[in-house]
Amino acid sequence: QVQVVESGGGLVQPGGSLTLSCVASGGSFSFYTMGWYRQVPGNERELVARIFGNSRSFVHDSVKGRFTISRDNAKNTVYLQMSSLKPEDTAVYYCNSVTSDYNWGQGTQVTVSS
Numbered sequence: 798q799v800q801v802v803e804s805g806g807g808l809v810q811p812g813g814s815l816t817l818s819c820v821a822s823g824g825s826f827s828f829y830t831m832g833w834y835r836q837v838p839g840n841e842r843e844l845v846a847r848i849f850g851n852s853r854s855f856v857h858d859s860v861k862g863r864f865t866i867s868r869d870n871a872k873n874t875v876y877l878q879m880s881s882l883k884p885e886d887t888a889v890y891y892c893n894s895v896t897s898d899y900n901w902g903q904g905t906q907v908t909v910s911s
Contacts, residue, residue, distance in 0.1 A: 799823035799899045801892050806905030809882055817877040817905055819892035827870040830895045833877045835888035836904075846877060847895055860886075882909045 805817040817833065832847040846866035848854040854866045865878040875892055889904040 801899045801902045803892055803902050803905040806907045808908045810911050811883060811909055813882050814880040817890055819875045821873045821899060824898050826873045829898055831868060831875045832893060832895045833866060834891045837888045884909045
């Protein structure tokens with residue numbers, strides 16, 4: 798079964814940091830370009846960061862300099878380190894390959910609020 802499980806979300810004050818983790822099962826993880834997405838109610842899911850199998854990565858302009866994506870192919874895991882968090886970063890965060898090779902997980906809620 799090809800699935801992902803996200804974790805690491807929570808409530809954090811503005812300016813704080815969180816690190817999200819995503820563990821994938823099945824598929825060919827090390828060959829996939831993996832992405833972190835976020836979604837707020839009423840909006841479409843948006844891609845905020847992606848990382849190729851060779852660890853070359855890109856992040857959306859809205860999070861550049863604040864978010865870092867990384868991966869550990871030996872552990873089938875992709876990470877999203879988030880710092881200098883802003884209230885507008887509040888969302889449910891999901892991971893998947895950019896070609897949606899995995900079943901979407903439940904996501905992990907990130908709430909940035911004082």
